[in-house]
Amino acid sequence: MLKKLCLSLFLSIGLGYPSEAQFVKEYKIDGRTDVDLVQLEFTSYKSTTQLKRIKSQDLLYIHGHLAKSNILPDFKYSFQKNSVKASLIHKNIESDNLGKTITSKLFFSESxxxxxxxxxxxxxxxxxxxxNLGMGKADFDLSQLPISNFKVKSASADVTIRYGSESPNQVQMDTLLVTLNMGSVELQNANFTNSKKIILEVNYGNIDLNFSEGMPAGCQVIAAVGGGTIFLKLPPETNPVKIKMKTTPMCRTSLPKYLKALDRETFVTKGYNSSDPRLLELVLDVGVGSVTVE
Structure with missing residues (x-):
């Protein structure tokens, strides 16, 4: 009997049988003609998160698969003049610390x-x-979505921001902000954000920042990594771009030959003009690791 019990436990663990059942939660807000702005605060932990455009009469739709052992999310919303303010809070019931975050990142899989x-x-x-994401993985497809501000904070996550159908933001975004304690940020077609400011900060991890074309309007970018790597893909060299490097002797740098050095830290493209309203200004800051610009 003991051998059968041990074998059963082994198979359950080895084959990955789920130890806890899952259940579904759905939330939505019906569309209204008197609403222009939707403000959403979303907080979760130990999760995979996906966002994309859908065809719906609802102004917001959220679908979740959750473990029954954890506390239930708290979803609220209220209408204020021509806007709606919504929040979904699913807080971690466990205490988070740097040691646990690093251990989880190293030994936990997406499952x-x-x-x-x-x-x-x-x-x-x-x-x-x-x-506000505790630990996990996030994929944000912002195609065909008018977004005025986009902010992501996480203890440990891999975050991808992209434009799957290559349809840029039709309004000017004020700020795109991603701050991670540990993980990676990938921002594809960054010019499609049409953002005034882009701030990407990672304590330990990687930043992959890709500009397929120049910005439609001026933009200030800060990409900072304490320990890790930054990869930057610039738009064509005819676009006005200025790069300021803030690195240490423990950081390796690789820059394309066509960049012109204004001083030891500052580089510009052939299309650079300080008064150009489309000027893309970047600050790349790495403590330990590498910076690669192409």
Missing amino acids: DFEHSWDLGLVSNYLYDLDF
Whole structure:
């Protein structure tokens, strides 16, 4: 009997049988003609999160698969003049610390993230989005979505921001902000954000920042890594770009030959003009690691 019990436990662990059942939670806010702006605060932990445009009459739709052993999310919303303010809070019941975060990042797989969230937005409302993710993985497809602000904070996560259908932001974004304690940030077609400011900060990890073309308007970018790497893909050299490097002797740098040095820290493209309203200004800051610019 003992041998059978041990064998059963071994098979359950080895084959990855789920030890806890999952259940579904859905939230939505019906569309209204008197609403222009949707403000969303989204907080979760140990989760995979996906966001994309959907075709719907709702101004916000959220679908979650959750582990029953954890506390339930708290979803609220209220209408204020021509806007709606919504929040979904699913807080971690465990204490987070740097040691646990690093251990989790090294030894946990995507299947260990206990929850998954799918968020659907529509094209006919302006969105102000604020995400606070404990640990996990996030994929944000911002195609065909008017977004005024986009912020992501996380203890440990891999975050991808992209434009799957290559449809840029139709409004000017004020700020795109991603701050991670540990993990990676990948921002594809960064010019599609149409953002005034882009701030990417990672204590330990990597930043992959890609500009397929120049910005439609001036933009200030800060990409900072304490320990790790930054990879920057510049737009064509005819676009006005200025780069300031803030590195240490423990950081290796690689720059394309066509960049012109204004001083030991500052480099510009052939299309640089300090008064150009489309000027892309970047600050690249790495303590220990490498910076590669192409």
